[in-house]
Amino acid sequence: MSHRALFLDRDGIFNELVYRDGAFHSPRNWGEVKHFHLESLKPFKDLGFKLILVTNQPDIERGIISHGFVEELNAFYFKNFELDAAYVCPFSSNEHPLKKPNPGMFLLAKKEMDLDLSKSFLVGDTDKDVIAARNCGVTSIVWERDYNKNLKSDFRVTSIKEIEKILRNGSID
Numbered sequence: 001m002s003h004r005a006l007f008l009d010r011d012g013i014f015n016e017l018v019y020r021d022g023a024f025h026s027p028r029n030w031g032e033v034k035h036f037h038l039e040s041l042k043p044f045k046d047l048g049f050k051l052i053l054v055t056n057q058p059d060i061e062r063g064i065i066s067h068g069f070v071e072e073l074n075a076f077y078f079k080n081f082e083l084d085a086a087y088v089c090p091f092s093s094n095e096h097p098l099k100k101p102n103p104g105m106f107l108l109a110k111k112e113m114d115l116d117l118s119k120s121f122l123v124g125d126t127d128k129d130v131i132a133a134r135n136c137g138v139t140s141i142v143w144e145r146d147y148n149k150n151l152k153s154d155f156r157v158t159s160i161k162e163i164e165k166i167l168r169n170g171s172i173d
Ligand SMILES: [Mg+2]
Pocket: 009, 010, 011, 012, 013, 124, 125, 126
């Protein structure tokens, strides 16, 4: 039987974005990492969901962030939140099939982990996440931040508890 997945974006969900030169960026080193306070993801594991990180890291290809640091930070979340897999797109071209809003990372995970995408969810903070999910039939959940007030998605949340309600009941109410 195929598994259900909860796909999780990294920057803006697990850690804050770094505001630099008029735009938001991924942290480049540990000194720039500010973790959000995120409760345990264990309820989702208990519901049978695979927890899968899906993160665009185009600054790797641009030579601005080291692959090693991205892997270190991912490994930290992997361990602390008992994730099942992490997919990283290091490429900067918007045409690359792995780079969100293209659904390549989701499709790769589907193949490698035997997932039912129609019963899977994504938690993200930007339009790239929402569109990538929509492009492969995954239900989108936006975590509300100051910068995504106008972003349309299937659900909007501000807590792990709300996500749990959606995954259990199909609604926040
Ligand atoms: Mg993000």
